[in-house]
Amino acid sequence: MKKYALHSCIAALVLGSSGAALAAKPLKAIGISVSDLANPYFVAISKGAADTAKKIGGAGVKVTTVSNKYDLNTQVGQIENFIASKVDIIILNASDPRGVGPALKKARDAGIVVVAVDVDAEGADATVMSDNVMAGAESCKVIANRLGGKGNVVIVNGPPVTAVLDRVAGCKKVFAGTGIKVLSDNQDAKGSRDGGMEVMANLLTSYPKINAVFAINDPSAIGAELAIRQAGRKDIALIASVDGAPDAEAAIKAKDSLFAVSTAQNPYKMASMAVEIGYGIMNGKRPETAKVLIPTPAITKDNVATYKGWTMN
Structure with missing residues (x-):
C-alpha cells in the first residue's frame, strides 16, 4: 500500500485541463463522528480533525464532533444531521462498516466528501487508518x-x-x-x-x-x-x-507493570491526514490510493524512552 504524499491543500489548486488556476473551494464546515469521546484515542482523532480544518479554512470553520457509542442507529442519525447542516466533509469512525453504507451514500449524493478514519466504512471516498x-x-x-x-x-x-x-x-x-x-x-x-x-x-x-x-x-x-x-x-x-496511549506509555515505564508492549498509533496524525485528503477531494484532487495505512511500531521497555507519544499538533 503506497503511503499518501501529503500535499498542501491550503494553497490554490489547479483544476481542470485548461491550465487555468482556479481558487480552491473554501472549507466552511466539517462533521466528526467517533465511537467514544471517553476514550483519549478518539479525543485525539477529533482534535486532529478540528485543528487541521481550522488551519485550512480559518478560525471560522464550523466543527461539530459527536460520539456514537458504537451504535449504528445513533451514527446514522448523526450523518443525517450533518447532511441537513450541509457540512463539506464528514470524518467518520464507523460503528458498523457495512451498516453505515446507505447513510454515506446519501451524504455523497448531497455533495459531501466522506473520509473514514481508524476503520473501513463502506461508501467512503477514502480511508486513513493504522496498519x-x-x-x-x-x-x-x-x-x-x-x-x-x-x-x-x-x-x-x-x-x-x-x-x-x-x-x-x-x-x-x-x-x-x-x-x-x-x-x-x-x-x-x-x-x-x-x-x-x-x-x-x-x-x-x-x-x-x-x-x-x-x-x-x-x-x-x-x-x-x-x-x-x-x-x-x-x-x-x-x-x-x-x-501507544499515554496511560500505556506510563505503564510500560513502570517497574511493576505487566505491560510489555503497545503498538503505537497516531490518531491525531490520522485525522489530520483525513481532513487534508477530504479537502483535496473537494477540489478534484484524489489521493493515489483510496486507503492509507499508517505503520504501527512496537513500543517496549527497550525503546519507550525515545517514544514521542501521540503527536497533538
Whole structure:
C-alpha cells in the first residue's frame, strides 16, 4: 500500500485541463463522528480533525464532533444531521462498516466528501487508518518471544469493526504454528477499561493458568491488568496491547507493570491526514490510493524512552 504524499491543500489548486488556476473551494464546515469521546484515542482523532480544518479554512470553520457509542442507529442519525447542516466533509469512525453504507451514500449524493478514519466504512471516498494487522502481529511477537513459543494466552477482544478484526488476525497469525494456545478470543470488552476489567475477571475464573494477555486496545488492557491484580494472579507474565496511549506509555515505564508492549498509533496524525485528503477531494484532487495505512511500531521497555507519544499538533 503506497503511503499518501501529503500535499498542501491550503494553497490554490489547479483544476481542470485548461491550465487555468482556479481558487480552491473554501472549507466552511466539517462533521466528526467517533465511537467514544471517553476514550483519549478518539479525543485525539477529533482534535486532529478540528485543528487541521481550522488551519485550512480559518478560525471560522464550523466543527461539530459527536460520539456514537458504537451504535449504528445513533451514527446514522448523526450523518443525517450533518447532511441537513450541509457540512463539506464528514470524518467518520464507523460503528458498523457495512451498516453505515446507505447513510454515506446519501451524504455523497448531497455533495459531501466522506473520509473514514481508524476503520473501513463502506461508501467512503477514502480511508486513513493504522496498519492494524501489523499492530496485532507486532504485539503478539513480543508475547511469543517472551513465552518461548509456548503457553496459554487469552485475547481480550472488542467491537467487531475492521480495526479490531485485523488486530486479532495479525496476532493469531503470529501464534499459528507455535506451541501457544489461545484459550479465549471471543469476549468483547467494548474497548473500555471497565469492559476490560469485567472480561478479564471472567477469564480468570474460567482458566486457572494463563501466561499472557493480548488486548485489542490500551483501555481494555489497563482494565485487564486491574482485574489480574485484584485477583492476585501470579501466573500471567505479560500484557500486550495496541494504541501507544499515554496511560500505556506510563505503564510500560513502570517497574511493576505487566505491560510489555503497545503498538503505537497516531490518531491525531490520522485525522489530520483525513481532513487534508477530504479537502483535496473537494477540489478534484484524489489521493493515489483510496486507503492509507499508517505503520504501527512496537513500543517496549527497550525503546519507550525515545517514544514521542501521540503527536497533538
